[in-house]
Amino acid sequence: MSTIFENIGIDPGIIIIILLIIVIVLIGSMISYSMRLSRLERKYKMFMKGSDAQSLEKTFMRKFAQIDRLYEAKENHEQTIKSIVKNFRVIFSKYGVEKYDAFDDVGGKLSFALALLDKENTGLILNAVHSRDNCFLYLKEIVKGESYVMLSQEEVEALRKAVNFGLGELEEDETDKLS
DSSP states (O other), X not given: OHHHHHHHTOOHHHHHHHHHHHHHHXXXXXXXXXXXXXXXXXXXXXXXXXXXXXXXXXXXXXXHHHHHHHHHHHHHHHHHHXXXXXXXXXXXXXXXXXXXXXXXXXXXXXXXXXXXXXXXXXXXXXXXXXXXXXXXXXXXXXXXXXXSSOOOHHHHHHHHHHHTTTHHHHHHHHHHHHO
């Protein structure tokens, strides 16, 4: 055998050293894999401890049933949210109030104009004119921020406040974010 190595020109001692290094690497990797396997076995035993296959199956079935119930609840919540969004389009979400004195002999700003609008600026203006003896209510329809009848100065101001409702808060929030 040594004649083969001598013909190739390789020293048999070098071959033995290389084989020894390979054996040491293989022993090290075998020890590493053995430790990993024992850790995996411990985890498996801990997972299965106190449970047989049937009770584990029951646990899984119970969890799957919970997931099904959650999915059904999610579907119901989506339908409810769609209904709320649909109804939100037609409710009054903006308002503006302007208080004033309708007559010189009556003080305290008991008269008012109240504008109630939806998100498309459609709604109504309610004007309450208070005098010493009576209170008169006037209702005017608003369509997309416009009235088909002439509005008083107070009603115009209430309408302006309602149309711009919430815009001042947004500007303040944007200013706070920039600071």
